[in-house]
Amino acid sequence: MEIDPRRLRFLLAVARYGGVLAAADELAVTASAVSQQIGRLEQETGQALITRTPTGSVLTPAGLTLAEAAEDVERALAVARTRLLQDEGGVTGTVRIGGFQSFLTTILSPALSDWRERHPGLRIETVEAEEDELLRALRAGHLDGIAVELDAGTDAGAPRGTNDTPLLDEPWKLVVPSGVLLNTEVVDFGRMALPWLGVDPTAANAKAVGRVQKILGGESSSAHTFYSFENALALVAAGEGVTLVPSLALERLSTDGVDVLDVPGLGMRRIVLRTLRRGGSTVLDTVVGLVREASASFTYEPSGDD
Numbered sequence: 132m133e134i135d136p137r138r139l140r141f142l143l144a145v146a147r148y149g150g151v152l153a154a155a156d157e158l159a160v161t162a163s164a165v166s167q168q169i170g171r172l173e174q175e176t177g178q179a180l181i182t183r184t185p186t187g188s189v190l191t192p193a194g195l196t197l198a199e200a201a202e203d204v205e206r207a208l209a210v211a212r213t214r215l216l217q218d219e220g221g222v223t224g225t226v227r228i229g230g231f232q233s234f235l236t237t238i239l240s241p242a243l244s245d246w247r248e249r250h251p252g253l254r255i256e257t258v259e260a261e262e263d264e265l266l267r268a269l270r271a272g273h274l275d276g277i278a279v280e281l282d283a284g285t286d287a288g289a290p291r292g293t294n295d296t297p298l299l300d301e302p303w304k305l306v307v308p309s310g311v312l313l314n315t316e317v318v319d320f321g322r323m324a325l326p327w328l329g330v331d332p333t334a335a336n337a338k339a340v341g342r343v344q345k346i347l348g349g350e351s352s353s354a355h356t357f358y359s360f361e362n363a364l365a366l367v368a369a370g371e372g373v374t375l376v377p378s379l380a381l382e383r384l385s386t387d388g389v390d391v392l393d394v395p396g397l398g399m400r401r402i403v404l405r406t407l408r409r410g411g412s413t414v415l416d417t418v419v420g421l422v423r424e425a426s427a428s429f430t431y432e433p434s435g436d437d
Contacts (some may be wrong), residue, residue, distance in 0.1 A: 133175060134172065134175060134176065134197075135172075135175065135382075137206060138168045138171060138172045138175075139172075139200070139201035139204060139421065140158070140205075141154065141158070141165050141168040142168075142190075142194065142197055142201060144157050144165070145190070146198040147288065147295075150188045151188055151201065151287070151426075151437055157268065166227045168286070169181060169377060172197070176193065176197065177268070178191070178193040179194075180193055180194035181191065181194050182220070189278065194319055206423060206427050208417070209423045209424070212423060216285050219285070222253050222417045224252070224253065225253075225254040225255075226406075226414055227256045227257075227258060227275050227276075227353070228257055229259070229265040229268060229277040230277060230279070231259070231261075231278065231280060232259060233360070233379045233380040233382070234280070234379065235278075236383055236404060237382045238299075238425050240296075242425040243255060246421055248372065249421075250417065253414065258323050261333070262333070263333075265277040265414060266270070266290075266401070268407065270292075270407070273360060275406065275415055275418070276404050276405065276406045276418070276419065276422075277405050278403070278404055278405075279295070279405050280377075280400055282303075282398065282399075283300060283400075284338075284339070284342055284399070285338045285342055285400055287351035288321055289405060293406065294405070294406050294407075294408050296403060296404045296405075297401065297402075297403050297407070298404055298423055299398050299401070299427075300399045301378040301379055302375045302377050302397060302400075303376070304335070304375065304381065305361070305374075305375060305393075305394045305397060306364065306374055306375070306376050306386075306391055306392070307390050307392065308325070308368065308370045308389060309368070309388050309389055310372075311325065312390065324354035324373075325373050326350045326372045327349050327350070327352060327354055327372060328355050328366055328367070328371065328372040328374045329357070330350050331357065331375070334358050335400070336375045336376070336400070339375050339397075339398060340374060343396070343398070345399055347369065347394075347396075352371070353374045354371065355426055357369055360376050360380040361384055361386060362376075363376060363383070364376065367385065367389045367391050369388075369404060374396065376391075379400075379402070379429065389422065402426065404419060404422055404423075406419070409436070
């Protein structure tokens with residue numbers, strides 16, 4: 132089996148944007164060109180890679196495997212580009228990156244000192260704020276890029292005029308009060324008799340909770356509504372309900388009093404770096420590469436005694 136790696140970007144675009152037409156728009160080619168490249172990939176692999184549905188295109192298991200390989204290739208090229216730019220030694224300027232707490236504290240801030248050593252002429256500034264505020268600042272030119280969290284199972288592509296660079300896909304975790312399940316391999320909401328905590332509609336996991344609740348069942352709580360994951364964990368530890376939390380958020384929060392479960396079908400949280408769709412900038416490209424490199428090195432190590 133010999134696969135032309137140049138075709139992988141077409142499959143990856145279909146995976147990210149949910150269909151051939153959306154992928155064609157993102158890649159600035161015709162839908163026919165995308166279909167042709169996917170077809171040739173299917174010939175090269177001898178397997179069907181996508182299944183067309185009334186609402187878009189869904190990757191087959193073989194397609195998902197190949198899309199993951201495409202992401203690895205894309206990530207490796209981004210890291211190589213960053214190192215090549217570093218070797219040039221001439222990257223100077225200021226780049227402002229906005230984001231949410233768990234991303235900034237776990238991925239970006241710990242890398243800043245290393246980046247200063249590697250690029251003495253490069254200054255990276257960070258801003259923490261809510262997504263709507265960050266997006267307004269990006270469009271106004273006050274920020275160069277923003278980290279955005281998405282539910283990979285429900286969110287569409289980047290808004291018009293912007294580009295999303297994938298940084299990290301991480302599994303959603305089901306968080307329940309410690310000891311509430313005798314068998315953590317079987318989640319039975321009927322026996323657990325605990326509601327889903329209410330989620331502020333603007334919170335990161337609102338779409339994910341709604342999607343997973345339809346799969347696993349269970350009622351929604353009218354007593355509590357949370358926005359921050361720290362508050363969510365406190366409510367779960369108090370026995371007030373259950374919810375979904377991503378691995379990255381769990382990295383620096385105490386999990387005392389809760390059990391963190393991997394359950395099939397929870398899906399993934401996707402973190403992307405959103406930038407305006409403008410001409411290339413060596414300084415911004417360098418920072419995008421650095422952020423991707425730092426994101427790729429993240430591994431979840433839970434705190435607490437769960």
